[in-house]
Amino acid sequence: MVVNTTKSESLRAKYDLDIEQLDYKYIGQCTKVKTIENILRVLRSGQEGVYPDLVRFTEERLRTLKPSSALLRTEQPATALRFLDSKERDELLSDLTEWKQEVSAADAELKSSESAKEPADQQLPPVRGTVQLRSATVGERKPEPEQKPARIASYDYAAWDRYDVEAQLKLLDESDAPAAPPQPAVQPPSDPAIDDQPPVEGLSAAERSALALREKQKGNEYFRSGDFSRAAVYYTRSINASPTAAAFNNRAQANLKLGKYGSALMDCGAVLRREPNNVKALLRRGIARQMNKDWIKARLDFQRVLELEPNNPQARQHLGEVEKAIIGSETKRSKVLIQEVDSMEEEGPAARPPAAGSSQPRRWSTFEFMREWRCARRSERSAAAMAALLRSVDPDQLTEVLGAELDSALLSSVIRCVDEVMLAQDGPQRCHQLLQRLTDARRFHVVKLLLDARDRQRLQSIAERLWRRGVDVTALERSFLS
Template sequence: MTAEEFVSLQNQGAVIDYNGKVPVEHLDYGYIEKCKDVKYLEKILKVLRSGEEGIYPDLISFCETRLELLDPKNRLLITDKPVTTAASLSKDEWGQIVDDLKMWQEESKKTEDSLKHQPLLNDIIKENIPPIRGSNQSVDIQQKQNKNHCKRPLPRDYQEWDKFDVEKECEQIDSNSSTTSDTPAIVNTGLSKLRTTLDASFLAEREQLNLATREKDKGNEAFRAKDYEEAIAYYSRSISILPTIIAHNNRAQAEIKLKHWNNAMKDCQRVLKMEPGNIKALLRRATVYTNTGRFETAAEDLRTVLKQEPQNPAALKLLSETELKLQDEGMIKKKRKGKKILIEEVDGDDGHNEKRQGGLKGEIFWVLYIINHLSHNLYNT
């Protein structure tokens, strides 16, 4: 750091006064360029924009770009923008939007007609609705002051002390402390109270689809917020209304996040039954396989995916990982195999060296057996 820089930095530090006026010297390209204090820059920008010290459009935009560099999401940089109109979009883009909208309008007309012509299912619906809330209850708006205001224990007289039962008293204190202490925090999981199935059989097909989609969306949102258990509950609701590939696939993913391999597997299998070769399901099944140690089956699934989508990045990555593990496992297996046979072969032996010999013998025996078997087959055909 040169002496000059040091001085200028010192100066900067000394004069920054957030409450006071910004000195005119600071309304300067050189100063703004060097200023690293977002708050102070904001202040400078405000002064510049207000025009109190004169209007310098170049300096304002310079200050804005500097601020953007330091703090791209700064509030002062939010400018009023006129609303976009069809004219400001490219023809293709607007055309797409209009077509999309047109399709939706036609579709919603049909839905509306079908809704109108549906017989009213009032009776069935009524049965499904819970009864009217206990009528006209009223709640005071003001917070009830500490419900469990502790009564101060009265001083006991001497006679009473004679009857004092320590254990009983202790018990009471214990039970008190557990019941009366306000729960310090309520963590809203509420999962247990969430039904995982919904009966929508009385609804029209269209409404079922709507409802199933909405429950699935809720699942997606919970998934994004990392509430995987809640996500599973909503996907299950969606599936109970209308089993869709997407909902099963998404539930599988949520189960994977929670390491519920069995459930995830079930969902994958179901999707693959509905649509054999579904890429997401294959990928997820492969994930389950790799996590349950079935690397070869996983690799198989991944190769199927890559046949359909040779560039699928997730599949490529997972496959390379699986193959690595497969190699590792292969090595371990080899070792294990040798050992296994070794134990089988030399039951009762206690010499260490003999064990190894026995193992070798065993392996050789097997190889010979296989060769014999093969040659036998060959000769026969």
């Protein structure tokens, strides 16, 4: 096979790839989406040779890491009308005819109705930059340009004798005086109070929609100018004319700017009742809840936004702020609880609650467990601290406690705890039960693919040590290592 080496080297240099990266093993272990996409571009170009199996393997790997990648999209050519069967063609032509009739009827209704026009006091100003031409009458003469006074010749001594220096200086002073500022073309209304109920009596549905759109556009203009109060009023007028999700959403943003977080929450709720997956409404409701210090509900809104748009920067920023606030509030609450317990009289061993690291199982919520897990992982004796935390979880409730929080870092830490601490202290049956319960957790079959070579070596060592102690590890090896 002849390969164009010059183009191949320039293409790999463009993507900064080595020839060793075009391999099944590297592609299967790589977790960087950008690198997998660049490898797929090089393989599809054919400059390194034609490897259809490797291309398909790379596409499957990319589909696992990022299903929405643009490289996985396939072109679907538009089907011509002549290729449709008679039934589909008749349905398509019928729908097109009905749509034309509806558009024509709505257009005729708007043109024929005189009430669609705005009253005289609501006429909009002329478009900026336009010039109104005035028709010239017969015999009308154009104004002659102003003639400047002739300059006095240097040799005309008689004219210099008649020259009035004081008068000329006065004229110069008048010309240098600052001109009055130009008046705006449209004066704002003297009364800032605006009726939030537009005139909608006798208007058809199409006319109300057109009026609502105009009122919303006025609100947008005031919002861009920084007048959020008037923007909210015009959004209210738009809603009263014809309620739409966009008008509620814009009024929620204006209320956030004005600090009216309760009103913003109600507007976002109105949007979400119409469009449950509206990202802007979810984000704004989360911000309103965050400002009201409703941290838990705000976190749920930001997490939902990130499920719909994983790369939304505002949601990521606010979610980080909410997480810090939750951790801070939990820390303050735990300090208060410790002070209250220390101030009480000891009534016996049963008076104190069991410690988080004790071997006695306790009921954990996902948030509490993950918070303690992160603290244990950052401690100096992280393996022992994480092992003590795992002992406090009932193995039968492990899947419920983890919820959807299982990732490659957590799975790797559990494997390390079992290998370094728990096999020696807790016995083979407890370790086997813990690992077996992990296989039932959500996303386990995806997360196990992200384990590195060191974790797989630990798993093989654990399986061998369990087998030597008489534990059947066939199902465990099939779940983790297959």
